[in-house]
Amino acid sequence: MTQISNEDRERVKLLRLVSDSKNEFKKLSLEQLKRLEELVKKKDYSHDKKAHKSKMKLLGKINVRIYEITEGRSIWG
Secondary structure, X not given: OOOOOXXXXXXXXXXXXXXXXXXXXXXXXXXXXXXXXXXXXXXXXXXOHHHHHHHHHHHHHHHHHHHHHHHOOOXXX
16 A cells, blocks of 8 residues: 655645635745645656646646736736
8 A cells, every 4th residue: 555645635635625726826935825836846747748737837837826926917908
């Protein structure tokens, strides 16, 4: 039986938050976004092409949201 690390638990918890609703993603704090980014980057999905593509898409969304928060406005208006 594989031991689940605390980082895996934290990553899954944050991923569940953002996958539940788009509004939840917008509610994440800058610290939560940076932590999610760190945890997702660490996870290797190279064995699964579809999961790797989703990872890259999520990292892009996280980067946009971090930019929006740090610049104090939305890029799109």
